[in-house]
Amino acid sequence: MGVVLVGYGVAFSLLHWLAQAWSGPNFYSLWYPAAGLRFALLWLLGARFAAPCAVVELVSDLLTGGMKWHDLELNPVWRIYSAIVPGLGYGLAIALIRRVASKSSTIVMSAPMQLGFACVVAPFAGMAMLVPQDLLRPDQIGVTDGASLITALTTMALGDLLGVLMVAPPIILLAAPDTRGAAGGVLRIGLGQVAEIGAILLGALGLNTVFWNVGLSFQAMPLMLAVAWIGLRQGRAVTWSVLVLVTLLMLPFTALPVVGRSLLAGGMADLEKIHWHLGLASIVIVGYLAASYSDAESAALEALDRRNRLLLQADRLKTLRAMSVSVIHEISQPLTTLAIEARHLRHMTNGTDDLAESVRRIDGKAQGIATLVRRLRRFGERGEVAPALIAVRYLVEAAADLAGAEFRAHGVELAIAPVPDDLVVVGRDVELVQALVNLLRNALSHSTGPVVDVAVEQDGDAACIRVRNAFRERHVRQEGMGVGLMIARTIVEACGGRIDHREEGGRWAATMILPLATGERTT
Incomplete structure (x- = not known):
């Protein structure tokens, strides 16, 4: 477990560094892949590992400069609080989803939907854990009024949400292949499916281009409808790949300028970035939950088919029982006669010669078969007797x-x-x-x-x-x-x-x- 936590700390630090390209002066990163790594680890190991993971994240922040030692000395309580409570919030969300699912037998809480709901709820739970600090010590994140506080909390939830849905599913699948029912299974797609998906995506992107050219900025609705259709038709493995493609198309536009230049002329204002990521988050949530429901429905249909086959088998067994009881009844009478005659012949020989030995063996076999037949006949009865x-x-x-x-x-x-x-x-x-x-x-x-x-x-x-x-x-x-x-x-x-x-x-x-x-x- 120590090796796992050390590896987690290293990977978390790298992903935390990568997320800086989508951060702002007064808000968290709009795409935080480290949150996906955190979620995947807690989903695989269990919510009880939330505290060790939170400690690893705190140490990682201190060693990589994400948290300054000077700031820690000035405000040790709140600095430590801000570093560890998001992970604890993730653990609480995962534990809550699994507890609710354990008490429900509906399709909405089947294995695919559990992961989908947890991926959506956990980022908001992590954000909620930071609300007390942001209300009592807004200077910790540089907010000055209510609007900037809401913006900061919203961007954190958005960044974590996109990070979880983009990073966690493949990690869960690769680390635990037996959980394919929860993580989405193996990607299998034919040429017809590729053509269908391509046509839908191109139509949605073309409509967004029209909106952009007439001054309506980025609109999430066309892509949201597209990924919902793809999710319901193709399941999570294909839909997740489509969502990754859509995300990769959008992220370069909202990243910080590279070498003094941005993909958009003059760069993009912070509020515009947040607007884009709100739309992207809506697309990802709708697509992944639609795909999760599709997989849950497929699993339910498979279970129903298996139950139907069990009923058919039970009917065959019922027929076989009736037939076997009839056969046993038919052979029981001649078998009883054979056993009686064998015993009589044994008494008549009453010697130790070869004939007597052969008769003894016949008698033993006949008695054994007779006993087995009686037990089979008893076993084939309906069993409607009192204990x-x-x-x-x-x-x-x-x-x-x-x-x-x-x-x-x-x-x-x-x-x-x-x-x-x-x-x-x-x-x-x-x-x-x-x-x-x-x-x-x-x-x-x-x-x-x-x-x-x-x-x-x-x-x-x-x-x-x-x-x-x-x-x-x-x-x-x-x-x-x-x-x-x-x-x-x-x-x-x-x-x-x-x-x-x-x-x-x-x-x-x-x-x-x-x-x-x-x-x-x-x-």
């Missing part, structure tokens, strides 16, 4: 029988430790067996070793059924819909228990924890 006392040993054996064939097919051993006879829980046996089968199949699909272990132990007033397997990140033996664990968790929680997942010495352990029946084993 009852169930031996944990029965749950483990039944689940092992049902999942055993799949383990053998994949060449993985299912090693079951001895299960105490006197551990008893309350529930519906079919459902609990189903939950344990799901845990076993999940362990099989993620196991990188030849063995999956099952062990049962008592922990206070609960029985713990622990399924352990060797694992490697991102390894999946077979693809699935991801429903099994959700079903298992629902079944176990309905019985007053829970399922825990954790790493134990290089192995992944899933533990089904069920409360013991009252009055049963407690020692």
Whole structure:
């Protein structure tokens, strides 16, 4: 973490220096890319790192001359306050957005929109944190009246806003590729999209040129409508690239003159610069939020499609259950007859010769198949029965029988430790067996070793059924819909228990924890 903070301090200082080209005598920079770096770091590491980042910014200002030691000695409290509170405001804004989103299930607070809202709210939160200083000590920033105070605060919010929206999204994407759902994903665009975007942008820029030539100055509305259309049509990755292009086209006009000359004859007045950046900020906000909503809607449609596929799978499973119950019913009668005849033949041989041994094996296999068929038939029933006392040993054996064939097919051993006879829980046996089968199949699909272990132990007033397997990140033996664990968790929680997942010495352990029946084993 120390290396990250040092790197942050160096990069922050460079971006702070770059922003001076858009500053003024009595206002903050109109484009402050360092704010984007600050936001990206806090978004990735969490709001709790706001204080360390603020301290790094303070040290950076002192070492690079952004804050004079003489000024610090004269006004230590307010100087330190002005250096650290913007970062704290960013942290508070990010924490607030995430807290609100955690309590909401609407599309407006989905992952793409969270980042979009945070990018807009955080700069204003940082600005708001400076209001007490600017009101009590306006001499710190050189303002003389209310108008200049509002101008100073407005330019700070504008500069931070443009810096955040231009710098933060690519940093978040590059630093955490798994957050593409929040950061915008990978840029993919075809020739048709390029043509559409180019035509819309050229039309908006042409209309602005007409406005400029008739003396209406820069107008944000044409570009605002253009980026809104692009955002809703293309999503954030493409829209962010368009916004960067628009920003780069405008920034040279509002920068300080280079070598005594400006891109505009006679330079641009400060109020005109602020007017341009107000329009640019409006364009960027509208475009990015429109694109964020488009991505959020796409994610919601994907989730809806996945849910529909789950419903279709559930319907197929329902049909399969009905078919399997019918098949089991058809074979149960002849299988029972076969088992009875095998037992009778075994008694008739009553010897130790080869015939007797063969009959014994037939009898054992027939009994095993008969037991499995009974459990399959029981497993296929609707389960609409009242909860009852169930031996944990029965749950483990039944689940092992049902999942055993799949383990053998994949060449993985299912090693079951001895299960105490006197551990008893309350529930519906079919459902609990189903939950344990799901845990076993999940362990099989993620196991990188030849063995999956099952062990049962008592922990206070609960029985713990622990399924352990060797694992490697991102390894999946077979693809699935991801429903099994959700079903298992629902079944176990309905019985007053829970399922825990954790790493134990290089192995992944899933533990089904069920409360013991009252009055049963407690020692």
